[in-house]
Amino acid sequence: MNDNKKSGSEATKKEFFLTRWVRRLFFPAKELDIYQEEQVQSPVRTVIRNFMSKKTGVAALITLIIIALFVIITPIFVGFNPAEQDSTTVFVAPGLNMLSVPSGLRRNGVADIEVGGNYSLGCDKQGNVYVWGKSGVTRSIDLKYVPEEIQDMKVVQVAAGYDHCLVLAEDGTIAGWGNSILGQLDLPNALDSNNRLHNLKIKKIGASYQFSAVLTEDGQFFIWGNSNNGDITYRKSELDGHVSDFFLSIDSYFLLMDDGSVTYGSFTPAKAITKIPEEASSGVKSISGTSQTGLALKEDGSVVIWGSAAMGEKNVPAFSSPVKQVVGGRYHYTALLEDGSVVAWGSNARKQINVPASVSKAGVETLYSGANQNYAVTKDGKVLTWGFKGFLLGTDGLGRDVFTRLVNGGKMTMTIGAVAVIIEMIIGIILGGLAGYFGGVVDMVVMRIAEIVSSIPFLPLAMILSSILNARMSPDISQQQATTQRMYLIMIILGVLSWPGLCRLVRAQMFAQREMEYVTAAKALGVKESKIIFSHIIPNVMSVCLVSITLAFGTSMLTESGLSYLGFGVPSWIPTWGNMLNGARSSTVIQNYWWNWVFVGAIFGVTCICINLIGDALRDALDPKSNGR
Amino acid sequence: MGKYLLKRLFYLILVFLVVSFVMYMVYNLVPSDQARTELEPQKKALGLNYQATYEKLRAQYGLDDPILVRYARWMGFIPFGPEHPKYPGQFHGILEGYFGESTQYKRPVTEVVGTPMVNSIQLNVYSTIITLAITIPLGIYCAVHAHSAADNAIQAGTVVGYSLPNFLVAILFIFLFAVLIPIFPTGGAKTPGSNYTGMADYLDRLKYMLLPILVMIFTGLAGMTRTVRAAMMDTLSQDYVRTARAKGLKEKVVIYSHAWRNALLPVSTSIMGWMIGVFTGGSLVIESTFGLNGTGQTYYQALTNKDFELALALQLFYTLIGLFGVLLTDISYTLVDPRVRIDK
Numbered sequence: 001m002n003d004n005k006k007s008g009s010e011a012t013k014k015e016f017f018l019t020r021w022v023r024r025l026f027f028p029a030k031e032l033d034i035y036q037e038e039q040v041q042s043p044v045r046t047v048i049r050n051f052m053s054k055k056t057g058v059a060a061l062i063t064l065i066i067i068a069l070f071v072i073i074t075p076i077f078v079g080f081n082p083a084e085q086d087s088t089t090v091f092v093a094p095g096l097n098m099l100s101v102p103s104g105l106r107r108n109g110v111a112d113i114e115v116g117g118n119y120s121l122g123c124d125k126q127g128n129v130y131v132w133g134k135s136g137v138t139r140s141i142d143l144k145y146v147p148e149e150i151q152d153m154k155v156v157q158v159a160a161g162y163d164h165c166l167v168l169a170e171d172g173t174i175a176g177w178g179n180s181i182l183g184q185l186d187l188p189n190a191l192d193s194n195n196r197l198h199n200l201k202i203k204k205i206g207a208s209y210q211f212s213a214v215l216t217e218d219g220q221f222f223i224w225g226n227s228n229n230g231d232i233t234y235r236k237s238e239l240d241g242h243v244s245d246f247f248l249s250i251d252s253y254f255l256l257m258d259d260g261s262v263t264y265g266s267f268t269p270a271k272a273i274t275k276i277p278e279e280a281s282s283g284v285k286s287i288s289g290t291s292q293t294g295l296a297l298k299e300d301g302s303v304v305i306w307g308s309a310a311m312g313e314k315n316v317p318a319f320s321s322p323v324k325q326v327v328g329g330r331y332h333y334t335a336l337l338e339d340g341s342v343v344a345w346g347s348n349a350r351k352q353i354n355v356p357a358s359v360s361k362a363g364v365e366t367l368y369s370g371a372n373q374n375y376a377v378t379k380d381g382k383v384l385t386w387g388f389k390g391f392l393l394g395t396d397g398l399g400r401d402v403f404t405r406l407v408n409g410g411k412m413t414m415t416i417g418a419v420a421v422i423i424e425m426i427i428g429i430i431l432g433g434l435a436g437y438f439g440g441v442v443d444m445v446v447m448r449i450a451e452i453v454s455s456i457p458f459l460p461l462a463m464i465l466s467s468i469l470n471a472r473m474s475p476d477i478s479q480q481q482a483t484t485q486r487m488y489l490i491m492i493i494l495g496v497l498s499w500p501g502l503c504r505l506v507r508a509q510m511f512a513q514r515e516m517e518y519v520t521a522a523k524a525l526g527v528k529e530s531k532i533i534f535s536h537i538i539p540n541v542m543s544v545c546l547v548s549i550t551l552a553f554g555t556s557m558l559t560e561s562g563l564s565y566l567g568f569g570v571p572s573w574i575p576t577w578g579n580m581l582n583g584a585r586s587s588t589v590i591q592n593y594w595w596n597w598v599f600v601g602a603i604f605g606v607t608c609i610c611i612n613l614i615g616d617a618l619r620d621a622l623d624p625k626s627n628g629r
Numbered sequence: 630m631g632k633y634l635l636k637r638l639f640y641l642i643l644v645f646l647v648v649s650f651v652m653y654m655v656y657n658l659v660p661s662d663q664a665r666t667e668l669e670p671q672k673k674a675l676g677l678n679y680q681a682t683y684e685k686l687r688a689q690y691g692l693d694d695p696i697l698v699r700y701a702r703w704m705g706f707i708p709f710g711p712e713h714p715k716y717p718g719q720f721h722g723i724l725e726g727y728f729g730e731s732t733q734y735k736r737p738v739t740e741v742v743g744t745p746m747v748n749s750i751q752l753n754v755y756s757t758i759i760t761l762a763i764t765i766p767l768g769i770y771c772a773v774h775a776h777s778a779a780d781n782a783i784q785a786g787t788v789v790g791y792s793l794p795n796f797l798v799a800i801l802f803i804f805l806f807a808v809l810i811p812i813f814p815t816g817g818a819k820t821p822g823s824n825y826t827g828m829a830d831y832l833d834r835l836k837y838m839l840l841p842i843l844v845m846i847f848t849g850l851a852g853m854t855r856t857v858r859a860a861m862m863d864t865l866s867q868d869y870v871r872t873a874r875a876k877g878l879k880e881k882v883v884i885y886s887h888a889w890r891n892a893l894l895p896v897s898t899s900i901m902g903w904m905i906g907v908f909t910g911g912s913l914v915i916e917s918t919f920g921l922n923g924t925g926q927t928y929y930q931a932l933t934n935k936d937f938e939l940a941l942a943l944q945l946f947y948t949l950i951g952l953f954g955v956l957l958t959d960i961s962y963t964l965v966d967p968r969v970r971i972d973k
Contacts, residue, residue, distance in 0.1 A: 452644050455955050457909030457947045460928060464944050467932045468658050558794050562914060565796045566929060584800055585918060587815035591808045601797050609792040616788070 047543055050621035057617025064610040067603065071410030080408045082480060082573040086399035088330065088371070092118050094394035094402070094595045098133040099373055099385040105130045109381045115329070115370025116160025116207065118390075119143060127154030129167060133373075134390065137163045138179070139592050147177050160370070161207030168205045174214065182210045182226035191222060208248035219243045219258065221265070231274070233266045249273050250291040260284050262296050273307035280304045290328040290346065297326050301338070311347035319343065327369035329387070334369045342367065342376065350388035359384050394595035396583050406600055409575035413604075416491050416576065417557035423495025424552055428502030429545070433533045435503070436510020443507070450500035459562065462493050466568045469493075483571050490569050494556050505548050509541040547618045554611030561604065577604040630963070637959065641952050646704075648948050649723075653700050656941045663690050666732065689714055723945075729938030733931065738942040742927060748818070749916070749923035752838055753908050756845035761900070764850055768857025773884060775862060783854065790851025795911050799844045799918045806840060813840040816920040841919045845911060849903065856899045860892040867891070894966045898958050905954035909947045 051057055098118060108124035115121075119133035121143075129150060135143040143165055150167055153175065157168040164178030164185055176185040184207070190200070191214055201217040211225025211232050219241040223232045231252040245256035246265075252274050255265045262280040269275050273294050280296040284304075288295045293307030293314070301322025305314050311331035321339040328334075332346030332353050341360035344353035352372040359376055362384060368375040372388035393402040435446035469489055513519065514537065522532045561578030563569035565585075572579045577600050584590055584597035664686040668679065675682055687693055689712045691702065701707045705722025713719075721727050728738040771780045807815040817837055819825075825833050864870065865888050873887045874880075913925030920926065924943060931939040 451955075452647060455644065455948070455951045456648055457905065457951045459910040459913055460944055460947045463928070463932055464652075464940055465655060467935075467940070468655055468937065554792075561794060562796060562910075565794075566914065566917060567933065581796065581800065587803060587807065590800060590804050590815075594804075597800055601800065605793050605797055608794065609789055612788060612792040 047546075047618075047621045051617055054617040054620065056613050057621075060610040060613035060617070064607065064614065067410070067607055067610070068414060071407050071414060074407040075411045078404050078407060080404045080575065082483065084400050086395075088117060089391070089395045089399040090397060091593045091596075092134050092391055092395040092399075093136060094391060095134065096389040096392060098388060098390040099375075100132050101375065101383050101385060102130045102132055104128060106383050110366075110368075110375075110377045110383055111156060112158050113368040113375050114158050114160040114207075115368070115373045115375075116143075116165070117162050117371055119160070120370070120373060120375075121158045121160040121165050123155040123158050123167065127156065127170065129153075129155050129158065131165070139588075141179050143178050145177075147175075150175050150177065157202075157205055159205045159207035159212065161212065162209040164207060164210070164212070166205050166207045166212055168202055172200070172202050174202065174205060176207075176212070179210070184210050184212050184225040186224060188214075188222045188224055190220075204245065206246060206248045208253075209250045211248070213246055213248055213253065215243055215246055221246060221255065223253065223265075231266050231271065235265060235267065239263065239265060245287055247287045247289045247294065249289050249294070254287065254289075254294055256284055256287045256296075260299070262287055262294070271307075275306065277304060277306045280306070286325070288326050288328045288333070290332065291330050293328075295326055295328060295333060297323055303335070305333075311349075313346045315345050317343055317345055325367055327367045327374075329369045329374070330371045332369075332372075334367055334374050336364055336367050336376075340364060344374070352387040354386065356384075356386050359386065393599050394593070396580070396596050397589070397593075402580075402595060402599060405575035405580055406577075406603065409577050409580050409600070410603065410607075412487075412570065412574055413557055413560060413576045413578065416487065416494070416560045416570070417553050419491040420494035420498070420556040420560070421549060421553045423492060424499045424502060424556070425545075425549060427495065428499040429506050429538060431499070432503035432506025433510055433538060436507035437514055437529070437533050437537070439511075446503065447507070450503050453497060454500040458497055458559070462497060462559065462563055463566065463568045465493050466490065466563060479573065483573050487570050487574060490560060490563065494559055498552065498555065498559075502545065502548050502552065505545060506538075506541055509544055510537060513537045513540055544622060547615055547622060550611065550618060551615040554608060554615065557611075558608060634960070637956055641956055644952060645948065648952075649704070649945055650700055652941060652944055652948070653703060654696065656937055657696065657699075659935075659937050662687070662692055664692060686714070688712075728942035728945075731931070731936050731939040733934050733936040733939065738939050741939060742924065742943065742946075745922050745924045745927040748834075748838075748921065749908070749912055749925065752841060752845070752916070752921065752923060753904070753912055755838070756842045756849065757904060757907070759842070760846050760849040760853060763846070764853035765857055765896075767850075768854045769861055769884065769889060771854065771858040772861030772865060775858075784858075787851035787854050790847065791855065793848075795844065795848045796914050796918060798848050799841075799915055802840060802844050802847070803918075806843070813843075816918070818920070818922040837919075838921065841915050841921055844915055845907065848911060849907060853900070853903060856903075857892070857896055860895045861888060863895075864888045864892040894962070897961050897965050901954055901958040901961060905951055909950060 098120070101120075101122070105122050105124045105128075108126045108128065111123045111125050111127075113120060113122040117137065119131060119135040119137075122130045122132075124130070129146050131144040131146060137143060141163055143163070146165075153167065153169040153173065154171075155167045156170050159166040159168075161178070161184060164176055164180065166174060166176040166185075168174055174187060174191055178185070180186070191202075200220075202214060203217045204215045206213040206215075209226075209229055211223065211227075211230040213221065213223040215221050221234060221236075221240060221243045223234050225232060227233070229251055239255065239257070242258045243255050243265075244258045247254055247256075252271055253265060254274060254276060255263050257263055260283050262276045262284050264274040264276055266274070273289065273292055276294070279298075280294075283299045284296040285299050286297045288297070289307070290311075290313050292311075293305055293309050296304045298304065301319070301324075303316060303323060303326060305316065307313070309315075313331065313333060316333075319335070319337055320341060321337045323335050324338050325336040326333055329346070329352055332344055332348070334342060334344040334353070334355070336342055340363055342355050342364055344355050346353055348354065350372040352374065355374075362376070362382070363379045364376040364384070365379045366377045368377075369387075374385065374387045376384040378384065391401050391403065393406060395401055396405070431446050431450070435443040466486075466489065470486055510533075519532060519537065522536050527536070557577075560569055560576065561581070564576050564578030565581050567579075567582055569578055570576050572582065580600045581597055581604075584601075589596050664683055668675070668683055668686060672679055689710070691699065691710045691713065698707070702709055703722050705720050705724035705727070708718050708720050709716050711718045715721075726739065730736070731738050731741045734741050767783065771783050774780050803815055807813045814820075814837055819830075819833050819837055823833060865884075867888075870883060870888050873883045878887075912923060913928060915921070916923040916925035917929040924946070928940060928943045928947075931937070931943065
């Protein structure tokens with residue numbers, strides 16, 4: 001009675017007086033005296049009621065359930081590939097603005113767009129330059145800072161490389177910005193605005209992975225930049241004067257000559273992309289390419305593709321009408337047909353070939369494509385976009401999407417924690433139950449084992465076990481299998497090393513319970529001892545063990561993360577919150593790539609706090625003292 | 630007391646033997662062995678003779694003997710065989726102070742672990758002293774002013790503090806105090822390339838140790854504050870405290886000499902437990918995060934570089950700390966609380 005009044009008045013104190021009046025008026029409290037209450041409520045219900053009266057505990061429980069549902073349900077939609085690695089998307093900042101064409105560019109009309117990796121570069125019909133997307137390519141270079149003098153130019157053509165940009169002004173001046181240490185911005189003397197021949201008219205500029213190229217109206221071709229990476233020598237005396245177009249792939253290039261043939265401009269065609277097939281030696285209208293393949297569009301509207309088409313670049317669909325224009329992204333092609341429809345083929349890893357149905361009906365005039373982004377300009381000047389928008393939470397040092405890893409890692413961390421706790425429960429309850437029920441020698445042996453296991457420092461032991469058992473695993477299994485094995489290993493290590501706490505708790509409870517009447521009754525009825533322990537006593541003990549198990553779940557998650565953080569847990573192909581933080585061990589990452597640790601740290605921290613709050617609230621709820629008795 | 634101590638020591642040795650035997654068995658799971666390591670560089674030269682030479686060397690090292698015999702040799706209980714290439718017929722094991730040889734440093738383990746151990750002890754002693762200096766008064770304050778606004782705020786803070794894993798706190802602190810406000814170096818043991826001596830050297834090392842110490846203090850604060858508060862709350866609700874107050878004693882006297890002395894009992898045991906945990910687990914993570922040359926970092930490096938003899942030695946060291954920690958806890962119990970009788 002006393003207790004009820006006390007907790008009642010405490011609860012009402014925080015209530016707003018009007019709600020209190022309304023509640024008292026319409027919902028009179030059902031006051032039970034302590035004896036009735038005891039009769040009506042089972043201990044479990046009392047615990048639940050006590051728990052529910054604790055706001056922080058309930059809030060923590062709800063938060064934890066939300067997080068758990070989030071990491072269990074989301075992975076169904078965003079599956080992950082353990083082998084995923086992408087050198088082109090290393091440390092990309094979070095955000096979905098890769099396709100956000102600036103409004104100024106939309107308003108003034110597109111003159112040119114080029115995609116360079118994770119950013120895009122464009123100029124409008126007034127000659128203004130725009131950069132959008134993830135333009136911070138390295139720690140010190142952000143391409144969105146266009147130099148003043150280039151902003152003042154009237155730009156007519158743009159070229160976007162990996163870490164540098166080139167623009168062509170109306171008066172024929174070529175300028176650039178970005179990374180220049182590998183010579184990608186060092187214009188050849190003939191093109192330099194100071195001593196350039198005045199009759200030299202520039203037809204096209206190009207930029208790729210640390211090299212640049214320029215083609216003049218009279219067929220002179222210039223290519224310069226980092227020759228270690230790109231195959232950028234040029235048979236000048238042989239070909240100059242006859243070049244009518246060029247295409248720069250990521251590490252090579254080829255030319256379209258004025259006789260309609262495609263030629264490799266350098267000396268040794270070592271790479272697949274530079275081995276031009278016979279079909280492309282005549283009647284070619286225009287050329288394009290992806291990072292590893294080349295494409296020639298012939299006069300009759302057919303296409304020829306060569307190179308190493310690992311991502312399905314050669315799976316050309318049947319065209320409904322002749323092809324008007326083809327543009328290549330990193331691993332895909334997008335084509336505009338004479339009847340105005342747009343088709344795409346190649347890799348669809350980033351949804352880059354899912355052309356919206358509306359595009360074909362919009363009356364597209366020109367296509368621009370690159371990396372995983374596509375832009376189409378319609379006849380009335382509207383800009384349509386489709387393809388890859390960006391990474392919601394950025395990417396890590398191996399180019400993997402942080403969001404995908406975050407949700408899958410959460411699922412993994414929770415699974416490992418749960419399995420470890422189940423192992424711990426099985427061992428702890430069985431051993432504790434036996435020790436507590438039988439006492440004597442059994443108790444002595446079990447307790448000594450528990451003491452030994454718990455006296456060895458946990459983290460070093462788990463580390464050495466993980467390390468040695470891992471070295472022991474047979475080397476002739478695939479990486480995938482090894483990873484899975486290692487994951488199971490971690491679960492088992494965690495479970496096997498952490499049972500003593502639960503064991504002691506169960507044992508102590510057993511000591512109290514085995515003297516109870518119901519046990520005596522069961523014994524008198526001749527119930528088997530194993531049945532008495534595991535189906536009579538253990539269910540009565542479970543409610544007390546609940547706190548221990550909740551906290552053990554949190555501890556297992558923490559320990560797994562600690563181990564993975566140090567690199568002794570689950571290998572990084574399978575994400576867990578711990579090994580995601582492993583990537584944040586260098587101060588460079590902490591300093592420059594905050595998205596690699598902030599998101600995962602936040603969700604992990606919140607989860608840990610929730611588990612501890614729930615454990616605290618449960619402990620209070622179970623404590624008979626907290627009921628005021 | 631003496632008898633009890635002897636009994637406990639005997640028990641400790643027994644446990645240590647069991648644990649070290651288990652660890653030795655685990656160590657034997659490593660797919661390489663001494664003979665192979667030694668022959669590996671000559672593998673090409675030996676050609677077809679490799680297998681025969683290997684078998685012979687194995688026999689000489691006594692690697693084919695039963696594991697118990699090998700364990701006893703490793704511990705130094707029984708001598709090596711007469712044909713052992715290095716120590717024929719000699720006792721040469723842990724009891725003789727030989728813990729194996731580090732493959733990483735090509736030196737005996739005992740020489741390798743000296744400096745790291747000094748660093749680790751420094752790190753732990755500083756952080757423990759400061760943590761206790763903060764948490765004990767704070768915990769007492771919270772218990773005396775239980776459920777006040779200040780106490781509630783501190784309690785909320787401690788939940789956060791003790792839930793967050795230490796590596797997360799370390800990352801956060803590096804970001805806050807080494808990147809955002811660059812007052813501390815981000816990691817390392819001393820200024821690279823510096824050649825200080827004496828006091829300057831000590832101060833330089835201390836500068837690199839400050840941030841790790843700060844992290845350890847922060848992670849220790851929450852748990853200890855909660856322990857002290859809980860213990861203090863418990864004693865403050867005892868009858869003798871009420872009696873003391875009823876006698877009209879000053880509140881200070883009631884708190885510090887009546888309540889606190891009794892609260893010290895549960896606190897002292899958890900301090901011991903906490904210190905062991907910090908020394909073996911916490912400082913391991915923090916040292917390897919900051920690249921501080923301590924035992925934890927050495928252990929981490931040994932495991933990553935597959936230097937298992939060094940790792941095994943350090944593992945034994947950690948086990949000993951754990952065991953002695955439990956023993957000290959029990960002894961401190963009897964010292965603090967005269968009610969606990971152990972001479973039975």
